[in-house]
Every structure is written in C-alpha cells, then in structure tokens.
Amino acid sequence: MPESEGRKSANPVPMAPEEAALFMSRRKQGAYTLLDVRQDWEYEEFHLPGARHVPLPDLADRLGEIPRNAPVITYCRSGKRSAAAAGLLSGQGFAPVFELDGGIEAWNGQVATGSRDTGMLAFPESPSPPAVLALAYGMEDVLGAQYLRLAEQCPDPAVAETLTTLAGFEDKHKTLIRILFEKLGPGHESLETLAGRFPPVMESGRSLDDYMRESGGNLTAPADVLQLAMQIEAQALDLYMRYAEAPGPGEARDIFLRLAREEKGHLKALGNLLTRERG
Template sequence: MQWKNLFTPVANLSVAEARAFMDQRSTGDYELLDVRQPNEYQPTHIPGRRLIPLGELPARLGELDRRKPVIAYCAVGGRSKAAAQYLAGQGFSEVYNLAGGIKVWDGGKVGGALEAGLELLPVEAEFGDALQLAFAMEEGSQHFYQHLEAAAATDELRHLFNRLAGFEERHKARLASLFKEKEGRELDAALAAATVGIMEGGGRLADQVAALPGGPDQITAVLDFAMALETQAYDLYGRLVLHSKNESAKSLFIGLMDEERTHLGFLSRELEGLLSRR
C-alpha cells in the first residue's frame, strides 16, 4: 500500500447519510466494503456486503468495480478511512468512509461465516439452477408464514402472515415465469418440493419454527423475528452475487436483494405502527 494514498482526502458519511445514500439506489449500484478480518465479520456484519480485509486490498483491487461508489466500513472507522483513501488514490472516483464503523451502525446486522449457505449453489451453476434455488427458498419462506398464520391467535396476526405469504407467492410466480421464458420449459416443481425445507437466508424451516421467540401470538417478537429472517435472506443473496460466475444469476440475486429490502421496509412500518398504538 502506497503511503501517499493515506493522505488522499475522502468524505465521511454518518450512519444516517450512509443509509439515505443506499436507500436512494438499487443494491447493485454501489459497493459497501467491509475491511475487517474474517473473525470480526463472522459474529456480526452489515448484510450482503463484500469482505476484503484491509491488508488484502491492494492484491484484490480487481474485485471492485471502479464505476460504482464505494462505502468502506470497519469496526470504528480507522481502517475503513485508510481503505477509502487508498481506493481514492487508485482512481476510484466516489469513495466514502462510514464514520464510527459498525459500532455505531443501527441498521440491520447479521452473523455467520462468509461461506454459510453458499453450498446451496455451485459456483459454476447455470442461471436455471439459480432460479430453481430462489424458487425453493421463496417456497420455504411461504410455508413458514403459512404455518404462523394457522397458529396465530388474533385476526391482526393472521392478516399480517397472510400478506407476508402472499409476497412470497408473487415472487414464486415471477420466478416460474422467468424460468419458462429463459429455459423454454416449466420450472421443476418437484425439485422445489424436495427442498421446501430451505428458507430465504438458507435456514431450515423446522429450525426457524422451533426458534420462534415468544410463541406465534407475540406479534412484536414475531415481527422482530421476521425482520431478522429477511435480513439473513438479503445477506445470503448478496453473498451469492459475489459467489456466482453467471452474470444472469448475479442480476437475479441483486433483484432479490432489492425485494428483500422492500419487505424489510414493510415489516419496519408494521412494527412502528404497532408500537405507536400501544
């Protein structure tokens, strides 16, 4: 790393500024770069983002798209400032440092290894394979919400879970239509049925039901839990973007990330409305 690059001025973004920056753009239109070490990443990270430890950045510069804005973050902002300055010195035209790092980030966070869930899709998989996996994961999530709807103690909860299951049904219909358009045949529903236990985020349906906090009649706990699941899904789709070598599959997962972000917004508004009525 060239020392002169460490004196290149870069802009700092507050958490609010960074969130506004990302909310105004599609997920695929910017890079949020984690420059911490893998053992820092695994316990907690901002979902769906690229991990390149600061010490590896010069050798892995080619993994980043110079045409996209980059927001670098680390634990408290020191390493990410150095990373942002280095990138600016290497000709990246729009680079920012997340001031305060993940320590001050009050948005969604997830845990898990970088490789978690990637075994679901071989790196050389074709677009059709990616579509079938996405369909199966949407199917698993739909079954989860239908399970909660059946167990719900109030009409308010039943309506909420029915609406969430409907989101997944519409996604499945779009994926099935896209599969037929691209592959010239119907999507293999039998394969989806065989893998229905897989949910968005790569978790298993039975495990998620068993882990549900407070029971299905606790709406605040359930909303929190649903937001955690959607955040995990966003994170997995983001890592699949980086994992896949098929450009069409990458575009598919970027689109799914944007849809998960929409789901998170809906759940956040539902939770805020619930809390305001208390």
C-alpha cells in the same frame, strides 16, 4: 438530498449511518460497493447485509475485486480502519469513496451473520438462471409454509394475522419469480419440477428454528414477528449478494442481483409495517 448525494470527490467523504442507509436505499444492488474491512471473525459475528468482505491488511493486494465504476462505502467496527481503507482506495483512483462514520457500532439497521459461505451450499456450484429461480421459488414456498404453520399454532389473533400477512408476501415473491422464469423462454422443465429437486430450505439457506432459537423463541406481539421476518430477509439479501459477487456466477449474476433487489424492497416494506405497528 443528503450532503454526500451526487458528490464525486478525490478524497474520502465521511457518511453518517442515516445518510448511508438513504444512499443505499436509492440505489439498486450492484450499483455501489459496501466494503467491510474488519477481520474474518468480526464479519462472521455480524455484518451489513450485502457487504463485500476484504480485511484491511489484505486490501492492497485485492483491489482488483472492487469495481471501479461504482461508489464505495467502507466500514469497520468504529471507523478507524475504514478511514484508512477509504484513503487507500482514493489514492488508487477509486471515486467516490465514502467511509461510514462511527462504523458498524453506529449502525441502527438490520445486520446479517455468518461467514461468506453461510447458506451458499443451497445453490449449485455453477447455477443456471432456471436453477437459481427454481431454488428461490422453493425457498419462498418453504418460508411461506412455515409462517402459516406458526399462524395456526399461535393463540394470539394479532400475531397469527401478522404471520398470515407475511405468508402472503412470500406468495407475491413466488409470483414474481414465476414471471422471471417464464421470461427465460421455453425449453426448460416446469418451475415446480426443478424446485422439487432441491432440499426444502428457507430463502436464507437456514431454518426457521435457527432464527427462533436466536431470538429466544418469543413471538408474543406482531412487532416480534416483523423483527424476525426482517432478520430473515436481511440474511436472504446477504446470501444473494454473496452469490452475485462469487467467482463464476456467469449469466446467473443478474438473476441474483434481481433477487437481492426484491429482498431489499421486502425488507423496506417490513420496516414500514414495524414503524406502523409501533405507532
């Protein structure tokens, strides 16, 4: 058990990146607050998936945006601003509060990119649970089809097999989404009909070509494919968490959190595959 696990202190507690990663992996999305206190341009460049963004100069005026009934982990670039933020939160009665030791510069895990609005146009302004699930279903379908397309075009059998495996992951996600949709009860149009009303976009709200360009377009080994997939899943996790925290999601919030948890689990599975691939 990490040193900080289970600790509830009135003072901020430094948390090593590895400890923070384990802390978050043991908790559901929404059961803690990951708080990025850097400036807007820093957040847009890259940030931890699912982080809530409140720049340090604005924090005192926006304390009401941060849940008081859950642990808070603050982070910045190297740790100085997050230490100040953690001290402010502790002084206002938030507990437990942790600060990421070394900031995002010390983080070795996945990151997401873009502003708080990146990809959010994919969903309706006030989505209903059926609409959320329908669009999520369509996103999984598009990504799975893209993986299969790349597999068919790939001359390397090992890379093609990895892409086909990833397409299978998306099929499993679609099955789960269908189960969640059916639990909503009768009175809705079919999942496929609702999904067909949305534009064909990937689950992160971006295109596979975007990711290919960012990664240099080189998929020469299974590890390259897995790293690309992890980037996409991290972006999707970030998108769902931003929607869950946005004003007015209403009853769809629980659906967003459930989808974020699934992406988090998928990201962990991909990490295990990458570790196995690198032997």
